[in-house]
Amino acid sequence: MHDHALKFQETGTMRKVGSRTVRQMAGLAFLLPLMTGCLNPDFVNRMTGNLYPIAPGDTPFLAVRVINDTEATLEIPIVYDTGLTPTFTYLVRKLTPEARDTGLLLAWPVLRVSVGDLDNPYNPLVIANFPDGGTAGVYPGRAALEAGVDFNRGDTVVFHFSTDSRSPMYIRVNAGIIEADAQSGWFTRADPYQRLRAMLTALGF
Amino acid sequence: MQWRLAEVTGRRGGRLALALSVALAGLGLGNGCDVLNPSLVGTIGNSSIAGLTAPAGTMLITVLNTTTSPAAVRLRVTKDSGGSLDLSVPVAAADNNAEDPSDNATVVQDCDVYSIELLSVAAALPNGEIQQLATDRPPLRKGLELSCGKLVVITLTGVAPNLFVQMAVY
Numbered sequence: 596m597h598d599h600a601l602k603f604q605e606t607g608t609m610r611k612v613g614s615r616t617v618r619q620m621a622g623l624a625f626l627l628p629l630m631t632g633c634l635n636p637d638f639v640n641r642m643t644g645n646l647y648p649i650a651p652g653d654t655p656f657l658a659v660r661v662i663n664d665t666e667a668t669l670e671i672p673i674v675y676d677t678g679l680t681p682t683f684t685y686l687v688r689k690l691t692p693e694a695r696d697t698g699l700l701l702a703w704p705v706l707r708v709s710v711g712d713l714d715n716p717y718n719p720l721v722i723a724n725f726p727d728g729g730t731a732g733v734y735p736g737r738a739a740l741e742a743g744v745d746f747n748r749g750d751t752v753v754f755h756f757s758t759d760s761r762s763p764m765y766i767r768v769n770a771g772i773i774e775a776d777a778q779s780g781w782f783t784r785a786d787p788y789q790r791l792r793a794m795l796t797a798l799g800f
Numbered sequence: 801m802q803w804r805l806a807e808v809t810g811r812r813g814g815r816l817a818l819a820l821s822v823a824l825a826g827l828g829l830g831n832g833c834d835v836l837n838p839s840l841v842g843t844i845g846n847s848s849i850a851g852l853t854a855p856a857g858t859m860l861i862t863v864l865n866t867t868t869s870p871a872a873v874r875l876r877v878t879k880d881s882g883g884s885l886d887l888s889v890p891v892a893a894a895d896n897n898a899e900d901p902s903d904n905a906t907v908v909q910d911c912d913v914y915s916i917e918l919l920s921v922a923a924a925l926p927n928g929e930i931q932q933l934a935t936d937r938p939p940l941r942k943g944l945e946l947s948c949g950k951l952v953v954i955t956l957t958g959v960a961p962n963l964f965v966q967m968a969v970y
Contacts, residue, residue, distance in 0.1 A: 647857025647911070647949045658908050662852070679900075686888070693883020698908035700860060702901035751908075755852055773854055785949025787860040790970055791906065794953065799896065800864060800904045 647785065650751035652778035654788040657705045658751040660698035663690045665758045665766050667723035669733075673699055673754075676707040676739075700791075703748045709739035710754050710768065721756075723766055735768040749775025855910040857948040862906045864955045865891040867923065867963055869931075871956055874919040880912045880942075886919070891956070911948035915939040918954065918967060925960045933965050945969045 651658055661671050671687040685699050701708075711734055712718035719732025733756070746752050751773040759765040863873045870893050878884040892902040917939035923931050933956075940946050946969065955966045 649855050649858060656906075658858075660908060683902075685905075688886060688888065690885060691883050693881050694877070694879055694885035695881070695883065696855075696910055697877070697885055697887065700906035700908050753852070771852065782949075784857075785947075785951075787858060787949055787951040787970075790951045791860055791862060794862075794951075794970075795904065798864065798866075800901070 646782060648778045648782055648788055650773040650775055650778040651700070651749045651788045652775050653749055654792045655703040655748060656788060656792075657701045657703055657708070657746060657748065658698055659701060659708055659754070660696060660751060661687055661690065661710065661754045661756065662696040663692055663756050664695070665723065665756050666692060666763055667725045667731075667766065668692070669756060670722040670724075671710050671754075671756075672720055674709050674711065674713045674739075675701055675705050676713055677701075677704060678706055682713055698751075700788075704742065706742050707739040708746070708752060710735055713739045721768070725764065729764070731764060731766070733766045733768065735770075737768075737770065740770060745770070746772060747775060749778070857911040859909045859911060859913055859946065859948065859950050859952065860906050861887075861889075861909065861916065861952045862954070863889045863891050863904060864953060865903045866894050867956050867958060867960065868893045869923040869925055869956075869960050869963065871921060871923040871963075873921050873954055873956075875907075875954075876915075876917040876919055876939075877909060877913055878915045878917070878939075880914050913942065913946060915941045916946065916952060918965070921954075921956065921965050923956065923960070923963050931961060931963060933963055935965055937967060940967075940969060 659673055659675070661669075661673065663669050669687070669690045671690060673685045673687060674682060675685075676682045687697055690697060707713055709716070711720035716737050716739070717734050719734040721733040721735075723731045723733050725731070735754070740746055740752060753771040753773070755769045755771060757767050757769065759767050861875065861877075863871075865871055870891065872888055872890045875887045875889065876884055877887060887907055889905045889907060891905050892900075894903045918935045918937060921933040921935055923933060925931055940952065946952075951970045953966075953968050953970065955968075956963060957966060958964045
């Protein structure tokens with residue numbers, strides 16, 4: 596009898612430890628992605644609650660972001676072509692490494708977009724002012740991005756300025772995209788793109 | 801009998817643990833873990849944007865010009881990091897033409913904005929003079945007026961030379 600009770604107790608203990616281990620592993624499985632950054636907002640937006648949009652999605656805009664991950668303060672002309680002449684230029688002034696990023700929301704359609712020069716990718720029209728007082732011209736080194744090829748309606752195009760590993764004086768320009776498909780539909784929190792579209796439509800802009 | 805039950809429980813626990821591990825690995829591989837898959841922002845062409853994460857959300861700052869005077873709005877955006885950025889947003893005169901969007905302009909910011917201050921608004925009057933509009937209003941601050949997903953609207957109204965600036969957050 597006593598033996599049985601002991602076994603029972605041991606069994607209970609084992610069961611308890613087993614379930615605790617499983618709970619701990621489940622907790623770890625939940626926390627680890629959050630701690631390591633695996634669950635990025637894009638993933639959260641896709642899979643769960645659709646918190647905030649990070650691209651215009653199904654609204655008639657194209658977002659263009661510039662990100663400064665260099666040691667220099669940048670002057671960046673964002674140039675774009677809507678089919679009207681002349682083409683448009685928006686100058687981002689004094690984008691410091693601390694301020695890091697900004698961007699522009701363009702009404703669709705946009706045919707081409709670049710930083711610096713739409714037609715000459717080697718024209719160094721982006722100006723980098725380094726902390727030591729030095730100045731350099733930066734060019735994207737790639738043809739202007741084109742609608743239907745590189746981006747579509749509702750996308751966010753990203754121009755990322757980063758320091759090349761070979762020299763802090765050399766700045767690389769890379770292009771990236773957050774696609775509209777990942778950002779369409781309803782969001783559980785504020786969607787500024789939908790609000791803006793509704794406002795522009797209501798006011799006749 | 802009880803020991804067998806415990807074995808079963810243990811086996812189930814093991815299976816669960818295995819399933820969780822596989823799910824965790826899948827989560828990282830499939831959906832953009834920093835270590836395993838750095839391409840959180842898709843690349844274009846032969847670009848390399850390793851380690852660049854997508855923003856948590858965006859705020860928009862829109863300038864609407866309903867006047868017949870072209871204008872330029874200067875703003876100071878201060879980030880959570882302490883860095884600040886002065887924006888100069890030009891807008892053409894209102895044209896009542898939805899096809900020409902140059903009478904409004906919108907700036908996109910990540911949600912790391914701490915405050916937005918309206919520095920100045922200058923409008924070009926028909927006689928060629930530049931009129932500075934009154935802009936003495938306190939900055940918009942995170943936690944009060946600003947939060948992720950907000951739309952800040954600056955509207956220029958009136959008839960020259962009686963022009964006004966309105967600022968609202970939606």
